[in-house]
Amino acid sequence: xxxxxxxxxxxxxxxxxxxxxxxxxxxxxxxxxxxxxxxxxxxxxxxxxxxxxxxxxxxxxxxxxxxxxxxxxxxxxxxxxxxxxxxxxxxxxxxxxxxxxxxxxxxxxxxxxxxxxxxxxxxxxxxxxxxxxxxxxxxxxxxxxxxxxxxxxxxxxxxxxxxxxxxxxxxxxxxxxxxxxxxxxxxxxxxxxxxxxxxxxxxxxxxxxxxxxxxxxxxxxxxxxxxxxxxxxxxxxxxxxxxxxxxxxxxxxxxxxxxxxxxxxxxxxxxxxxxxxxxxxxxxxxxxxxxxxxxxxxxxxxxxxxxxxxxxxxxxxxxxxxxxxxxxxxxxxxxxx
Amino acid sequence: xxxxxxxxxxxxxxxxxxxxxxxxxxxxxxxxxxxxxxxxxxxxxxxxxxxxxxxxxxxxxxxxxxxxxxxxxxxxxxxxxxxxxxxxxxxxxxxxxxxxxxxxxxxxxxxxxxxxxxxxxxxxxxxxxxxxxxxxxxxxxxxxxxxxxxxxxxxxxxxxxxxxxxxxxxxxxxxxxxxxxxxxxxxxxxxxxxxxxxxxxxxxxxxxxxxxxxxxxxxxxxxxxxxxxxxxxxxxxxxxxxxxxxxxxxxxxxxxxxxxxxxxxxxxxxxxxxxxxxxxxxxxxxxxxxxxxxxxxxxxxxxxxxxxxxxxxxxxxxxxxxxxxxxxxxxxxxxxx
DNA sequence: TTGTACGCGTTATCAA
DNA sequence: TTGATAACGCGTACAA
Numbered sequence: 001x002x003x004x005x006x007x008x009x010x011x012x013x014x015x016x017x018x019x020x021x022x023x024x025x026x027x028x029x030x031x032x033x034x035x036x037x038x039x040x041x042x043x044x045x046x047x048x049x050x051x052x053x054x055x056x057x058x059x060x061x062x063x064x065x066x067x068x069x070x071x072x073x074x075x076x077x078x079x080x081x082x083x084x085x086x087x088x089x090x091x092x093x094x095x096x097x098x099x100x101x102x103x104x105x106x107x108x109x110x111x112x113x114x115x116x117x118x119x120x121x122x123x124x125x126x127x128x129x130x131x132x133x134x135x136x137x138x139x140x141x142x143x144x145x146x147x148x149x150x151x152x153x154x155x156x157x158x159x160x161x162x163x164x165x166x167x168x169x170x171x172x173x174x175x176x177x178x179x180x181x182x183x184x185x186x187x188x189x190x191x192x193x194x195x196x197x198x199x200x201x202x203x204x205x206x207x208x209x210x211x212x213x214x215x216x217x218x219x220x221x222x223x224x225x226x227x228x229x230x231x232x233x234x235x236x237x238x239x240x241x242x243x244x245x246x247x248x249x250x251x252x253x254x255x256x257x258x259x260x261x262x263x264x265x266x267x268x269x270x271x272x273x274x275x276x277x278x279x280x281x282x283x284x285x286x287x288x289x290x291x292x293x294x295x296x297x298x299x300x301x302x303x304x305x306x307x308x309x310x311x312x313x314x315x316x317x318x319x320x321x322x323x324x325x326x327x328x329x330x331x332x333x334x335x336x337x
Numbered sequence: 338x339x340x341x342x343x344x345x346x347x348x349x350x351x352x353x354x355x356x357x358x359x360x361x362x363x364x365x366x367x368x369x370x371x372x373x374x375x376x377x378x379x380x381x382x383x384x385x386x387x388x389x390x391x392x393x394x395x396x397x398x399x400x401x402x403x404x405x406x407x408x409x410x411x412x413x414x415x416x417x418x419x420x421x422x423x424x425x426x427x428x429x430x431x432x433x434x435x436x437x438x439x440x441x442x443x444x445x446x447x448x449x450x451x452x453x454x455x456x457x458x459x460x461x462x463x464x465x466x467x468x469x470x471x472x473x474x475x476x477x478x479x480x481x482x483x484x485x486x487x488x489x490x491x492x493x494x495x496x497x498x499x500x501x502x503x504x505x506x507x508x509x510x511x512x513x514x515x516x517x518x519x520x521x522x523x524x525x526x527x528x529x530x531x532x533x534x535x536x537x538x539x540x541x542x543x544x545x546x547x548x549x550x551x552x553x554x555x556x557x558x559x560x561x562x563x564x565x566x567x568x569x570x571x572x573x574x575x576x577x578x579x580x581x582x583x584x585x586x587x588x589x590x591x592x593x594x595x596x597x598x599x600x601x602x603x604x605x606x607x608x609x610x611x612x613x614x615x616x617x618x619x620x621x622x623x624x625x626x627x628x629x630x631x632x633x634x635x636x637x638x639x640x641x642x643x644x645x646x647x648x649x650x651x652x653x654x655x656x657x658x659x660x661x662x663x664x665x666x667x668x669x670x671x672x673x674x
Numbered sequence: 675t676t677g678t679a680c681g682c683g684t685t686a687t688c689a690a
Numbered sequence: 691t692t693g694a695t696a697a698c699g700c701g702t703a704c705a706a
Contacts, residue, residue, distance in 0.1 A: 001454060001457070047451055047454040047455045048455055049392070049455070049457065050388075050455045050456055050457075051387075051388040051389075051391040051392045051397065051456075051457065052388075052392050054388040055386070055388045055389050055392055060388065077425075078421040078422065078424060078425050079418065079421065079422075079618065081416065081418070081421075083421070084415040084416065084418075084420070084421045085415065085416075087415060087440075088414075088415050088442075091440065091441075091442055092442075095441075095442070095443075100439060100441075100452075100456070101439065101440050101441070102437060102438065102439055102440075103424075103428065103438050103439075103440045104428075104432075104437075104438070105425075105428055105429075105432070106432075114384055115437075117338060117384040118384045118385055118386070118387045119387055119388075119437070120338070120386065120387075120388065255622055256622055258624075259622045259623070259624055259626075262624045263624075281416065282619070282622070285592055285593055285596045285619070285623075286596070286622075286623065287595075287596055287599045287600075287624075289596075
């Protein structure tokens, strides 16, 4: 790796001049010098040492992407195409803007803070934070932070969230089911926090509005530990009982459910209707194709990166909470009763 | 961010001593000093500035993960759960070993080289390289490099590949189909390079061994551009013709095919048998469940990271080419003729 | 128009 | 047992 010092020595110039040419500060450099330096730069394929640059400028050009894992349920995170698509959206934007992306997974907030500090990241994108996780990070890391799909209790400065109206999306979905004549509707999820909690609330609201009573037996809680999930799904199939429809908190769960229902001789949608949330490839490709609530993860990621990079350049974020649209995609997994 | 210099000033010590305590070089430091420094370090939550450390030590603790994209087919890469799972395997190991992961996507080798140089990455994991891409990188980046699933023509020093015996995996799969009475067997893929080429070769070999003639009409080439894929699949469904089985180069393609076959009223496996390669969640969850060739992407990623980190610590890699096992997983998508 | 000199935070050598 | 001091590569204020 050739350095500026070496180049300036070779060319009989000062490091300042070389550095200036590199950065296009050429108002005060003679054309000949510019040419000479540029040519040489090309010839030796000069690449700046970013560590040195970071040190000198106290910035890093790094955007940290943190995926918060949840204890043992490590695998699930990237198992869902949602995260992959989001990743693509982020990476594209980050690279386009001349930044670099550091990917970090952890369930430990302190570790996350340490990582951000030690690398002196310019900004942070946080996914899967719960409650005040995001706030805790932003208290220690004094850099712009954009969260995706986070529901915080408190507000903190320099803290933006990109999300969905999950409550309403779920509400519309369940209303859709009710509109098709369903009244015994179950809710399937693997937790009752964050995004899933909101979706559950939307489900409850739609039920209530239609004067349908909710019983805890209608909450189908999936265990997602690696060697539990199969058995858990089987158990859920037997527990579906007299429900005529199941609204699932994700497409992935919906498809896993349909698959298990099939094995248990229960037909979708003839015997039971199934609806998902996400509208991803799993649901689109399965047969019967899954009726679902649409969202666009790549768009979410892209937007998160754009807003963050905007903040790095001094722009005010459009708002503290950016909420993306949701819409129902009708396919074949819901029957009219 | 507090610095060593500041700490030493506060404590009335030299930076050397503080640094030594931080690094556990305490053979020659008095117990009281150690305690004093440690306590203060804790109190102020000292975090080292990695850029400075990198500069001083000419290393970076960064492992670059490069996913080579192919022109327009950007999305596909992370669409396949294969990449996500591999990513998880890599990230876990990298973090466990105290390294950091920088994720980079590009189809431009020069850009990839520039990225690795500018960050002075300690090592590189390359995925999806073709032919001599990997070699070109390793010629310029004089760091340990581990490739995943790369077939290079040439060998280069410090260049290790982790892969599968794709040729043989495909060979066994097609032999399996032939063993079930199939003779009209098609091959489905979206390209004829790298891994897919090997799988195609295995397919050809099995055919040849059984005395079955191959015709180009049996190569079903899928177009994967975003707005082509649907139509392309439809066309393929009509082109299946008198084939009794389709061997697909990936589970994802296999499931997309089954889905389209379903829409065209062609039953799997009654009318046509389908076999995939990967054994991922798409195939496991679909009904009929997909018979496939198993591989473990997380394991692949984990191994790649382990070998690379080993090399960084001066260990010789076990060999230049590490080939993982493959096995057939029988499920419901193949019929006995 | 170009050059000198210093600072960024850390590590490392060598002297005290 | 501890402390000066130089070095890593870059950017920049200021001097020439």
